Amino acid sequence: MSLMLFHKDLQGLRRYMLATQDAHGLYAQFGFKPIEHPDRLMGIAIKNPYKDL
Secondary structure: OHHHHHOHHHOOOOOOOOOOOOOHHHHHOOOOOOOOOHHHOOOOOOOOOOOOO
16 A cells, blocks of 8 residues: 555545455555545446456
């Protein structure tokens, strides 16, 4: 996490986002919080993106 959060090329980003099923407490230690407006986010999940490689 430190490498990502403090890497010089990533400074100035407005937002870091991640997905976790059960490590909320771990990521909270690094400053992550529940997102303010989850109803505004959408996504596409590719089930098996490497199957045709």
